[in-house]
Amino acid sequence: MRKRIVVIETSAVGARYTGLAIRQLGFEPLFVLGNLMHYHGDTRRQLLGFDGVTCANSRDAQAVCRALSGTPDIVAVTSLLDSRLAVAVRVAAMLGIRGPDPALVELGDKAAVARLLPEYSPQSVVVRDGSPLAPALAVLADVEQVLVKPCRGGSEVPGAVFLQQAEQDIAHYVAAQAPAVDAFLIQPYLPGRVLSVEGYVQDGTCHFLGFSLRKRIGRTEAANLFPGDRHLAEPVRAHIQRAISLLVRRAGVRDGYFHSEFMVDADHVWLLDANIGRIAGSAIAIQMACAFALDPVALFAHVVAVGCLASRSPLPLGEPEQTLSLCYGLAEPARLEHIELPPLWDLHHTQLCDAQAEIPAMGGNNRAWLGLVAGPLATVLAQIDGIVIVTGHGHCRPYYLAPGQSLRQWP
Secondary structure, three states, X not given: OOOEEEEEOOOOOHHHHHHHHHHHOOOEEEEEEOOHHHOOHHHHHHHOOOEXXXXXXOOOHHHHHHHHOOOOOEEEXXXXXXXXXXXXXXXXXXXXXXXXXXXXXXHOOHHHHHHHOHHHOOOOEEEEOOOOOHHHHHHOOOOOEEEEEEOOOOOOOOOEEEEOOOHHHHHHHHHHHOOOOOEXXXXXXXXXXXXXXXXXXXXXXXXXXXXXXXXXXXXXXXEEEEOOHHHOOHHHHHHHHHHHHHHHHHHOOOEEEEEEEEEEOOOOEEEEEOOEOOOOOOOHHHHHHHHOOXXXXXXXXXXXXXXXXXXXXXXXXXXXXXXEEEEEEOOOOEEEEEEEOOOOOOOEEEEOOOOOOEEOOOOOOHHHOOEEEEEEHHHHHHHHHHOEEEEOOEEEOOEOOOOOOOOOOOO
């Protein structure tokens, strides 16, 4: 029987490719899931193709170990989620198996990242549920708006923007997230261009694969161009690469992929989220595979091998092709009946919602996503509008671009 690599939870796109990648590496995947029914659409269907165990609380390393009790031949554990990387590190230590780089635990704390990299971090104050806000807000007294976000975790608890004086509103937001979140970071709200740098750390050396450029509809991510390097000035690219190299060295990171988010304006480059230890989510990982003419399974095999097996093999790379991914949804809320792909379809597609689900309009957050599409830029532009979405209100096309936006211009 093949030895097993444990995967704690999964991203929407990562389920199939992570499972197949682990098999390509010569192991068998075993998914630890809090509840299979919390996954929807293609993601749940893909998970059904692999072995899994249920864990009532997959955020707790001891609970994960109990769920794995009696399972033979486990050699490693990993996760592609920010919120489970530290859990995977602790499970690996408790079971005496291989796992993610222990240095990633510290980098999962946004406040710790700000301390490690002050020259690229906006001024930050940490608050906890129940603690007085006035002293923290006094530190940011000259700021008009503030961003409040959990110190740990990913997009499952999105941050929120407030007027600096709105102490009561901020207190309500903090209290509403307890007890799931115990510490929050308050920073100045920074207007500017959000982008990310993709790559991996191997034996302490950063390998940069390219930059991702975003477009949003309100607060919903909707489009991503990769690689977007030619749309960025060389000094901006150099600053971002220097920031990640410094952070990796100061934190002592040896191995792991990264999808690090930055805010860029006319004068500054600010690190928003380090996201070191996992590859990009949504459909960006599939874009990266398409850009370098790789099978997505081969890319995810490299992610797993570097992330929990300390592989020293490089990712085979050629000259990248421009690719585009779209996270599409609906312009108005509706109940989903089904999604019809056109007869001539050459793109990667993941449906995220089940039939009869009530779908919110794009603009509020990423829970409005109906599906993810990725492929070469020209092919995506040519085929995306062939998708037909059937809802309780009738037929419509995917909504992925706000009025006034263009997928041919990435200033």
